[in-house]
Amino acid sequence: MKFLYKQLLAFFLVIIVTIGATGIIFARFLVTNIYEEKEEQLFGYAEAVIDENMTLREVENGIDMISKQDVMLAMYNSQDQLIYPVVERNYASGLAPKDLSLLQKGERISLKERDRGFMNEEMSLVTVYLPLFNTATGSFSGFVAVASPVSGIQNDISNMRSGIQLAILLSGVIAILFSIGFANYLSRRIIRMRRATNEITQGNFEIHLDNFGRDEFDELSGDFNLMVDSLKNSQIEIERQESLRRQFMMDVAHEMRTPLTTLNGILEGWEHDMIPERSRKRSVEIMQNETRRMIRMVNENLDYEKIRSAQVVLVKQAIPCLATLTAVKEQLMKKAASKGNAVHVSVSSPDLTVYADYDRFIQILVNLINNAIQFTENGTITLTAHAEVDYTVIKVSDTGIGMAENELPAIWERFYKTDPSRKNNKYGESGIGLAIVKSLIDSHNGKIEVESARDKGTTFTIKFPKELNEKN
Ligand SMILES: Nc1ncnc2c1ncn2[C@@H]1O[C@H](COP(=O)(O)OP(=O)(O)O)[C@@H](O)[C@H]1O
Ligand SMILES: [Mg+2]
Incomplete structure (x- = not known):
């Protein structure tokens, strides 16, 4: 009835x-x-x-x-x-x-x-x-x-x-x-x-019911509108995820094509005996570099997914800043020197510590310093550390080519490179580095900021919550 x-x-x-x-x-x-x-x-x-x-x-x-x-x-x-x-x-x-x-x-x-x-x-x-x-x-x-x-x-x-x-x-x-x-x-x-x-x-999802707040029907209309909003948001999110997925597939395909084309070219050369004796060693080197690059890219992507899906367990501890920054500097010194760059470390107090997972902290620093070396020639790279009320703050600055203001928001995205011609560089180059850094900082409940100016240089500032705050 x-x-x-x-x-x-x-x-x-x-x-x-x-x-x-x-x-x-x-x-x-x-x-x-x-x-x-x-x-x-x-x-x-x-x-x-x-x-x-x-x-x-x-x-x-x-x-x-x-x-x-x-x-x-x-x-x-x-x-x-x-x-x-x-x-x-x-x-x-x-x-x-x-x-x-x-x-x-x-x-x-x-x-x-x-x-x-x-x-x-x-x-x-x-x-x-x-x-x-x-x-x-x-x-x-x-x-x-x-x-x-x-x-x-x-x-x-x-x-x-x-x-x-x-x-x-x-x-x-x-x-x-x-x-x-x-x-x-x-x-x-x-x-x-x-x-x-x-x-x-x-x-x-544009539909909207009138709600005058008079009775249960109006309340139902109100709830209905909320439901529509949330459905609409989920729909938008689904579309966003779908376009991210598509973009990711395209990026991966794009990134793989260059090394695979190179490998294929060299292999064809070998097949037809077209590589002169003196270039053979060099061509094996190139093949090795390209495969390593692909392996690194695959590993970085896997790592990124793990961090994003919180599969990475962080073992946080108080890390002495001075010793750690100095160690990283030592490790990357040669690479920096090869581009004529000097590296300086300056820590506000010898007792200063940062509360983080040691391996991941090193990974963050190495990524940022590698970028600094990558985009700086005959310049200076400075690593500093000091304490704020709630955070330990670490800065990685360089005097390199910098970035334009409008490029800054996008650098945290996977596969983003401000200039496509920078692609075939010896370090990094797949555009995953900063995406990983950002996810790692997020999983530490920290903050990351960037300041940059074209041809002046770039400064990345990272902040880790102090141990006391983290435990509350
Ligand atoms: N110190 C820097 N100076 C200038 N540009 C930078 C710097 N660090 C990062 N970038 C820009 O951000 C982009 C993304 O960096 P990243 O995620 O590390 O990718 P990759 O190093 O693989 O290119 C780089 O391609 C570069 O355009
Ligand atoms: Mg990088």
Whole structure:
């Protein structure tokens, strides 16, 4: 069954039960009211007629007064004999002995229905009875009966009934119209959400539902919008990953092509005996270099993936800066000297330490210093270290060719080289070095920054959190 119909059914049930219950209660209440009113009215007439020391004449006057009101009156003596209206035959009131004794005790008898008139004529009456006492002696002297035809009450009741029925009908129709409108409104909101969901299924993430914060439907719309946003972001991320993957495959293919072409060329030369005797040693050297380059590239890529996927376990320790920087300098001195570069080390305090994984720390330094050597000729490379409040800071500066401002953001990407012609250099050259450095620094919770100016030089600043901060 459709939600709309379910709601309508629920509304109808509630409306019918409510109206039915209130109708019944109300009708009951009104019927009792009508009877009570009648009783009061009849007692009122009786009291208006009866007075102390009443003469028959006076009673007749009183009766004249009330006979217009569709009311009958009868008087009985203490022996339960009709004394007014005056007739030949003797009629009794027909009251039970129990009621008679109540009257003798001075109590009134409230509304009673009877199906005979006072003189046994055929008619339905409602009657009240009032005792009379002799004012002189105080003894029971008879009672008065005041009656009104039942048809009067029944008229009132049926008038009231049709009034209530009309009210129930009207309010029922109004309530049903309202509930149809309301149920329609709710299901339209649901339909709107369904349509939006369908749009999303078809890949439209621009969809947005109105949210006025009024009710649960609005809350649902809000959640729906959040869901759309997050779906949209995942979609963007999927596309980004896909384009990264494609770029990576292209880069790898590109990087492999040059060495493989070189190898192939030399091998073909060998096959056709086209390599002169004196070049043979040299060509083997070239082949070795190219294969080593490829192996290095493959290893660097594997290393990068491992660091990125947090498969590398860092064994952090306090490393003395002065000794370590000096050792790295010694290791790379020859390479630097071959390009006419001098290397200086300057550490703010001989006790300064850096909290890092030793092998990875060396790897970072070697990468940065190799770059500095690679892009500097007849210049100076400076390694410095000092402490800040939360970090140990190490800088690698050179006086080489530098980089333009707009190149800086991209240098951390894999395979990025500011100038494609730098490709076939002896060191680095596949563009992975800085990507690895960045990932390593990230896994140390450190920071890396670069400042550079064309033909002035470059400074890489790396910051490692101090041991104290790392452990908290
Ligand atoms: N000290 C430097 N001076 C000038 N350019 C640099 C320096 N270090 C890095 N670069 C630029 O950043 C690029 C990326 O460096 P890197 O990731 O180490 O790759 P690779 O050394 O394999 O080229 C280099 O190709 C170079 O263009
Ligand atoms: Mg490099």
